[in-house]
Amino acid sequence: MIHESSTLAVFVFLFFAGTVLGISFYLGRRAKSAKGYFAAGGGIHWAVNGVAFAGDYLSAASFLGICGMIAFFGYDGFLYSIGYLAGWIVALFIIAEPLKRLGRYTFADALDNRFNSRGIKLAAAVSTLVVSCFYLIPQMVGAGALVQPLLGFPHYVGVLVVGFIVTIIVTTAGMVSTTWVQFIKGTLLVVLCAFITVLILLRGLSTQPPGIPGKEVVVFKAGVPAAEVTGVAGAEVLPEEGAWAGKPYVRVRNKTTGTVAVWRKEGDRLSETQTVAVLKDGKKLVNGLPRGKGEGQADLASVGYPSKLPGNVEKTGALGPVEFIRTMEESEVVLWRSDRIVDSDGTATTIYYQKPTAGKDFMAPGSSPTFSKVRGSKFTDKLDFLSLMLALFCGTASLPHILIRYYTVKDQASARKSTVVGIAAIGFFYVLTLFLGLGAMTSGALDVTDSNMSAPLLARSFSELLFAVISAVAFTTVLGTVSGLIMAASGAVAHDLMTNFMKMEMNEHRKVRAAKVAAMCVGVVAIVLGILFAKMNVNFLVGWAFNIAASANLPALVMLLFWKRTTKQGITAAVIVGMLSSLGWILLSAQAYKDVYGIDPAGAIVPFSQPAIVTIPLGFAVLVIVSLLTQRPGEKTKAAA
Amino acid sequence: MALHFGEHGEREQEHEGDVAHNTRMGVILFFVYILFYGGFMILSAFWPKVMSRPILGGVNLAVMYGFGLIVIALVLALIYMRVCRKSN
Incomplete structure (x- = not known):
């Protein structure tokens, strides 16, 4: 379908982007210290952090991908909503408090808290970078895919604009501005979706829906x-x-x-x-x-x-x-x-x-x-489904850009309260996705060639203004998540790799500067990846990022908290094996054969595409075996919890 | 709402008993949720036909259970917040 871009949408987007950048520069002076830059000074109010969780988590894939899948196929898209939300249960009940208790700025801090091991720092930092990059690709590709029909620019312009704005946001005020971008985006997204849901319910269903204003809906001949x-x-x-x-x-x-x-x-x-x-x-x-x-x-x-x-x-x-x-x-x-x-x-x-x-x-x-x-009746096919649902469940609490948000609040109670606010906002949004998707399915405005456009086109079936606003918000959606990801990656480079692994002597000022340079480099990498992978399906990549995050990070986090005999070698091995095995499995799967290399998927080596159901247990097994092999008598480790 | 950007003191001090209590509560509630989530996944994977049966007000089990999982997550989260102990 040929879309008419909307000048109004460009203006609304420029307004949002301008506001966000203005806030960034205004807050920039408050993020001079390392704690200010990496953790927003640890003084973000729990309610703000809760909504920022929603802004961080509800990515373009959540919003456009799920609505599109429901609009095209029905209930199945909602399965993602359920899985994405369920992951927060792991985050709240198992991970949040110890992570906050053990860490300072990054996920590697928490893992390494008891050991002071360079191996753990390196493995955790690399895993953060791999997961963040995998997650960055679909976000950047999504930005490019959105910008063309919505704002009327070519793909690479979308990628460049997002990459550029986000790099400015992160380098001016680090976690402080990232938090506020995510807060604004989370609020806008949830409120706007609730508003559209009300419109859908008021309109009801009709066999002759409105379609796009100014165009008559064609009722096709059938039978x-x-x-x-x-x-x-x-x-x-x-x-x-x-x-x-x-x-x-x-x-x-x-x-x-x-x-x-x-x-x-x-x-x-x-x-x-x-x-x-x-x-x-x-x-x-x-x-x-x-x-x-x-x-x-x-x-x-x-x-x-x-x-x-x-x-x-x-x-x-x-x-x-x-x-x-x-x-x-x-x-x-x-x-x-x-x-x-x-x-x-x-x-x-x-x-x-x-x-x-x-x-x-x-x-x-x-x-x-x-x-x-x-x-069907094939068992491995059912395992593929269960494996994906397991990855969504375990992946959320292993995503570095989500975990670092816990360091921005002042204490454990705030960490808990902000997660509850996050669950409420995110859960409410996911309930709405079913209405939005079904509303789009019956709006008469769908584009048969592009399911990602379903939510914006649903808005267009109500009014051009709503279309402009939702287009701009969808684009802002990308900004919030990408800034979280770049923040996580820059922390991994400056704090974990440079300061802790390479033991570079840096004062606060130089450390913040190093993090900003790292953020710029990651921003450039994100732009390049976004242009290179322009043709990839956004949804698969997100699922894969969850698989890798869960396989690499979750076994180490959980065992560190609940098994006294965990050793540093065990943790390092689990992170490395979990990361490499899930990555390898994905690269050898039928889905990668079909979508990445474009060769016959029947030749794929692994029996199903989603690795989590194999590689998460593998991570646990490696951790236990290596820990048992490297126990040292006399060096009893203290239980963390 | 008050917003602070200043540096806060280093990590809060917690009593070991409170930490253990909170951890135990978290684990119990986690397993409660696993039962619900696991049930949903097993039904969807092995008995998808059951999921399309209308159960309440003409709405089928798939939608009811799906919404249910979201609501239960929030309810358990609120319970957790109530039962957790704060040290200072």
Whole structure:
């Protein structure tokens, strides 16, 4: 779909970015000391920290990815919401307090508290950098993907703008400005999503939804008897040959105009499709016509409406939250799937076809391609699902950019209280994602080619102003998370590696300067990665970052707290083995074969794509074995908890 | 709300008994949540059909249980905050 960028959105974004930068410069003078820079002086109010947790955690992937997945496939996207939130339970009940008690600025501080081991510092710092970079890629790619349809700039401009603004935020006032950016973003995101949810409920459901203002929603023909399409005068059915042989499609050529329409065949009934054909010379044809908005050109129509509502009404009117969910479950919605056919002359045709789906089906686990395997019977497929849910559960409490937020509050009680505020804000937001996703699914405004655009387009179905605001907030969303990540990485370099591992003698002032230089370098790396990985699917990368974080960091953190015989060698080995095994597993998985290298996924070495269910236990096992092998009599370590 | 950016003193002093108490409470509540979360995952992975059955007010188990997990997380978090001891 060709999107019209909104000048208003650019202005709203510039306003947000300007405010955030203004705050950064204003607060810059308060972050001169190391404690000021790395931990915002340890004096952030717990309520502010709680909302900042939400701003740190609710990344572009959470917001756009989950809404898009629900809008396209239904309930399955919500499984991510559940997993992402559940992770906070591990953070609150197991990790928060000891981490706060044992550490000063970084995650490595806490791990190394009892041992003063250079090995642990190095391993923990490297793991922080690896996890942060893995998490940075999808954020930066997301920024680039957003900027084009939303603000009208090319991909690399989005990456550069985000990289540049965030580097300024982090280098002016470190954790202080990072906190406030995250606080503003968290508030905006949750309030705005709540507002849109209210609008969705007030609008109710309709078989003829509003769509994008100024454009009529096309209701596609479905289940038409074949004769009514192929039998009319001037229609010529093209033979099913070459790549089209045996496929469920009928190509009908209009003899007068010469354009070819593709229909999907089910028995003797045909349904309309939308097609994008990319010719060998790179020209694009949409539904047989050159792609564009002018005369004699065509563009993909926006989609998404219920084909049947309960009681066969056309409109429900305003609905309560429970009523809305129930109505969705009892309706039938036209969802869209795609198929690709490459002709012998090199023309690649993507066919988007209708798939009317009952609510009973899409409102339960297994409706999307990602999780459809849970409805099958193969055991390894089920393990893949459980492994991902385990990674989401264990990953949150192992993400360095989340952990460092605990050092910004003054004591344990504040750490607890801020986590509770965080859980409330994040939980509320994740409840809203189901309404936003289902609202987008039935808004008539969806772009069949891009699920990430679902939430902004849902806003556009209400008003252009709302679209501008949500576009700008989505972009600000990237700023909040990226600044947290760059902060974590700069701490790992300046505090863990330079000061503690290499034992470089630095006074407070020089240490802060080193951290700022590190932040700039990480900012540049983030920009480069964001441009290099432009084509990668954002959701997978986030899942992988969770897998690596959980495998590398969680066994060490948990055992340090609960097993008295843990040794420094055990911790170092667990972090290294957990990190390398999960990273290696991912690189050898079917998903990487398909999406990273573009080779046949059937040749993948590992049996399923998500490593956590294997590599987290592996981390624990390595820690126990190495610790038992390196016990020294007479050097009894004291229990931490 | 008061905002402080000044340097605070080094780490707070805690009684060992309080630390042990808080840790124990955390672990107990953690396992309570694991039961709920684990149940959800096992049902989704092995009996996805059960999840699509309407249970309350016409809303199916998948949605109810999903919202339930979010609400339970918050409730357990509030309980934890109440039962934790503060040393000073």
